[in-house]
Amino acid sequence: MKAVSRRRFLKKASQSGLALAASSALGRFGLTQSAPRVTRVVIDSGREIAPIDRHLFGSFLEHLGRAIYEGIYDPKSKFADGNGLRTDVMKEVRNLGVPIVRYPGGNFVSGYHWLDGVGPKKDRPTVLDRAWNTLETNQFGTNEFITWARLAGTEPLFGLNFGTASAEDAAALVEYCNVSKGTKWSELRRSHGYEQPHNVKYWCVGNEMDGPWQIGHMPAREYGIKATDAARQMRVLDSSIKLIACGSSGPFMPTYIEWDRTVLEECYDEVDGISLHRYFGNTEETGNDSSIYLAMNLAMDRQIQEIASVCDTVRAHKRSNKQLFLSFDEWNVWYRARGGEATDGHGKVAPHLLEEPYNLEDALLVGGLANSLIRHSDRVKVACLAQLVNVIAPIMTDENGILRQSIYYPYAWALKYARGRALSIAPDGPGYEVTSLGRPIESTGVTAPGFGNVPYLDIVATLDPEKNTAAILVLNRDLENARDLEIIWHDLTPTGVVTFETISGPDLKAVNTFAEPKRVVPQTLENPKAGSRMSLKLPARSYSVLSLAL
Numbered sequence: 001m002k003a004v005s006r007r008r009f010l011k012k013a014s015q016s017g018l019a020l021a022a023s024s025a026l027g028r029f030g031l032t033q034s035a036p037r038v039t040r041v042v043i044d045s046g047r048e049i050a051p052i053d054r055h056l057f058g059s060f061l062e063h064l065g066r067a068i069y070e071g072i073y074d075p076k077s078k079f080a081d082g083n084g085l086r087t088d089v090m091k092e093v094r095n096l097g098v099p100i101v102r103y104p105g106g107n108f109v110s111g112y113h114w115l116d117g118v119g120p121k122k123d124r125p126t127v128l129d130r131a132w133n134t135l136e137t138n139q140f141g142t143n144e145f146i147t148w149a150r151l152a153g154t155e156p157l158f159g160l161n162f163g164t165a166s167a168e169d170a171a172a173l174v175e176y177c178n179v180s181k182g183t184k185w186s187e188l189r190r191s192h193g194y195e196q197p198h199n200v201k202y203w204c205v206g207n208e209m210d211g212p213w214q215i216g217h218m219p220a221r222e223y224g225i226k227a228t229d230a231a232r233q234m235r236v237l238d239s240s241i242k243l244i245a246c247g248s249s250g251p252f253m254p255t256y257i258e259w260d261r262t263v264l265e266e267c268y269d270e271v272d273g274i275s276l277h278r279y280f281g282n283t284e285e286t287g288n289d290s291s292i293y294l295a296m297n298l299a300m301d302r303q304i305q306e307i308a309s310v311c312d313t314v315r316a317h318k319r320s321n322k323q324l325f326l327s328f329d330e331w332n333v334w335y336r337a338r339g340g341e342a343t344d345g346h347g348k349v350a351p352h353l354l355e356e357p358y359n360l361e362d363a364l365l366v367g368g369l370a371n372s373l374i375r376h377s378d379r380v381k382v383a384c385l386a387q388l389v390n391v392i393a394p395i396m397t398d399e400n401g402i403l404r405q406s407i408y409y410p411y412a413w414a415l416k417y418a419r420g421r422a423l424s425i426a427p428d429g430p431g432y433e434v435t436s437l438g439r440p441i442e443s444t445g446v447t448a449p450g451f452g453n454v455p456y457l458d459i460v461a462t463l464d465p466e467k468n469t470a471a472i473l474v475l476n477r478d479l480e481n482a483r484d485l486e487i488i489w490h491d492l493t494p495t496g497v498v499t500f501e502t503i504s505g506p507d508l509k510a511v512n513t514f515a516e517p518k519r520v521v522p523q524t525l526e527n528p529k530a531g532s533r534m535s536l537k538l539p540a541r542s543y544s545v546l547s548l549a550l
């Protein structure tokens with residue numbers, strides 16, 4: 001039976017309730033049945049894509065909903081330290097090893113005046129944030145974030161207000177943060193009790209300025225001119241900063257590519273990178289078909305290639321020596337808590353906004369998205385899972401503690417195992433057809449192209465020469481069958497298995513809750529025999545990691 005017709009058959013069967021019943025009867029991880037053909041991959045340590053920048057698996061905290069207030073800052077919490085910071089959340093972030101966190105927005109930043117959030121807390125104004133219709137007390141601001149970031153072992157990636165603020169305001173924040181002393185804004189920081197500069201290296205020059213929803217939304221040319229002006233001012237204050245221009249909010253935008261090209265025509269020489277954003281959902285775009293949904297990380301691959309091409313086209317026009325890096329500084333699954341009450345704060349402090357519950361299939365796609373970032377690590381140097389706590393987040397809080405949502409686990413594995421260098425591989429194995437997609441959730445009418453033949457196994461390989469370890473991360477998109485993977489090591493022979501774990505289960509819609517926190521958690525698999533040829537069996541509908549000692 002051809003793969004495509006088999007898939008159609010299974011889809012029909014699942015609609016009639018047969019397939020899931022059959023798959024649960026096949027054992028917890030669907031390990032008892034195998035489709036015939038094996039996927040083979042040769043791994044050659046000399047074939048490197050790039051060193052993996054640690055910033056590839058950053059995250060994001062916006063003044064939005066309960067991300068900051070109640071999430072990381074909650075003086076009334078039993079977990080609060082002397083600064084009002086939640087120590088349980090901080091410990092979790094520190095243990096994860098999140099390398100960089102984007103702050104303070106997001107849409108929020110385009111109406112945010114950073115001066116409201118510094119200095120004595122009693123003097124800070126309460127204002128209405130117009131991005132999310134939320135009351136902002138400003139009890140947490142620039143300096144509190146830096147304190148939190150240092151304690152959480154992470155680096156700040158600051159967003160700049162390009163909506164209601166000027167280029168001069170942006171430069172003033174750089175001066176406040178990075179100039180050591182002797183100027184108006186650096187002395188203000190010192191008077192606030194921060195004698196040493198914060199030395200913030202990475203800066204997002206605005207947020208989603210292409211979007212009509214953005215406060216201060218403007219045409220591409222205008223944005224590019226303003227970004228050039230701001231960048232020149234900022235670099236006088238600190239020549240070592242890395243500036244990320246605001247790219248398209250995603251391929252659903254009618255101005256996609258055109259925005260990026262125009263912006264870069266203006267500011268290419270002044271910036272170091274450009275931002276990409278993307279949220280995925282099992283929606284009209286995928287026809288609520290989970291096998292198509294699990295292929296959607298290929299749309300991330302495509303977006304990366306397209307934006308890299310625009311950057312390089314502008315570079316060629318300019319005869320520039322400089323190649324821009326890509327900053328995928330918002331990516332995740334987000335489609336349920338996406339409108340209406342989930343996005344309107346009704347003028348309250350810390351409302352429950354964007355509290356997306358994540359299920360097993362979301363975790364599998366997040367694993368696939370991590371794979372896509374790894375295989376583009378030659379170009380993507382910064383990326384942020386959006387977001388980190390309570391808002392479209394792997395970590396949720398209540399007054400009694402924290403909950404790890406399903407997407408926590410693939411993110412944690414990327415952080416822990418995808419280290420060192422990404423290797424170029426060319427797996428060969430069976431797949432299924434995804435010829436077309438529907439309308440993306442944000443789009444008014446544009447449909448996206450399909451992917452053609454989609455491999456059942458989406459595989460990446462990394463090698464850490466310092467620790468003498470290698471890792472293989474595999475998404476098995478086959479919803480019904482375990483799949484076999486044969487690994488042939490060209491020039492290395494693994495000496496042992498450090499870990500072989502999977503996220504899988506019979507119910508793609510299973511969700512972790514505070515009442516049932518362990519519905520989607522990693523399970524260990526039986527270790528394969530280490531050696532120059534290795535055979536793995538990947539459970540149906542799974543994301544797995546194999547870590548090896550070399």
Ligand code: AHR
Pocket residue numbers: 062105106107108207208330386387
């Ligand atoms: O992350 C949630 C929102 O999504 C951000 O505020 C915005 O930049 C994007 O549209």
